[in-house]
Amino acid sequence: MRQEGRTEVDEPDVGAPIAGFDRTTVELSREEGMRLLAGVPFGRIVFTRNALPAVRPVRHLIDGELLIVRADVGSGFSQSVRNDRSVVIAYEADDIDVDRRLGWSVVVTGLAHPVTAPALVHRYSARLGSWIGADDQLIAVEPTLITAIALAEVTAA
Template identity: 50%
Template sequence: MEDRRSLRELSRSDALRLLASVAVGRVVFTQRALPAIRPVNHVVTDGLVVFGTHDDSAVSAEVGRARGIVIAYEADEIDVASRTGWSVVVTGLATRVGESALADRYRQLLHPWVGTPNHVITLQPRLVTGFRLVPDLPPAALSAPRPTS
C-alpha cells in the first residue's frame, strides 16, 4: 500500500501558535540585492515575531539602513521518519526596537545561542501562511462512525 501525504493549509492563528512553539527559525532578507537567509532564535509575543541580532550581523545592517524593510521568517518542525510536520512563513515589516524598557523586555524573553543581542528586531506579520503535512486517510476512515462516550 502506498504511504501518501497531504498538505493541509493552516489558519493564521494556528500558524502563529505553531511558530511560537519552536525557538529557532530562518529570517529571509535582501542583502546587496540578493536573497539571504540566517537562522535565528525568536519569540512570538505582542502579535509580533521578535528576534535579536548583533552589531556585525547582515540582517541587523539591512534593517538598520531604513526605518523598516520587508522580510520573511520561516520555521518548521518535520519528522523525517513519519514524513509529517508543519511549516510556517510570516512576511511583513521588520523594524529595530530602540533602546527602551520594551527592548529590555524582549531581550529577557529571547534565549540567544551567542551572547546578548545588541539589537532587537520585530516583524509585524502581514502575510502568514502555513501548511501541515499529514498522512492521507483511506476513504473508509473518513466515513467511519466515531465512537461515542
C-alpha cells in the same frame, strides 16, 4: 555507470511511500501559524543583502501579533534594518519529522524594524537570551502575510 563529470551515488529513498499511508498538505489559519511559531525557539530570516537573498538562523518569540527576532549585528540583516527602519523580510520556521514525513511549516512576510524602547529591549532580551554575542539586536516583524501548512497523512481506503 560513470558519466563524464558525474559519479553515481547511492541516495536514500526519501520518496518511498509508507505502507498504507499517503501524504498531503493542509493549509492552516493565520492564528494557527502564529501558535505553531510560538512553540519553537528559532527559525530562519530571509532578507536582501547586496541585492541577493540571504538567510540566517535566529531565535524568536511571539508577542501578541508581533514576531520578535534576535539577530547578530554582523549578519547584515540587522544592519539593513537599522539603515532602512522598515525592511520587508520573510521568516520561516518548521517542525518536520523526516522519517514519518509529518509536521508543519510557517512563513511570515512583513515589515521589520528595530526594537528600541528600553522596557521592551529588557523584556525581550530576558526571554530570548543572547544568540551570538553582545552585539545582537532585537527586531520586531509586523506580519502582513502568514502562510502555514501541515504535512498530514491520509489513510489509504
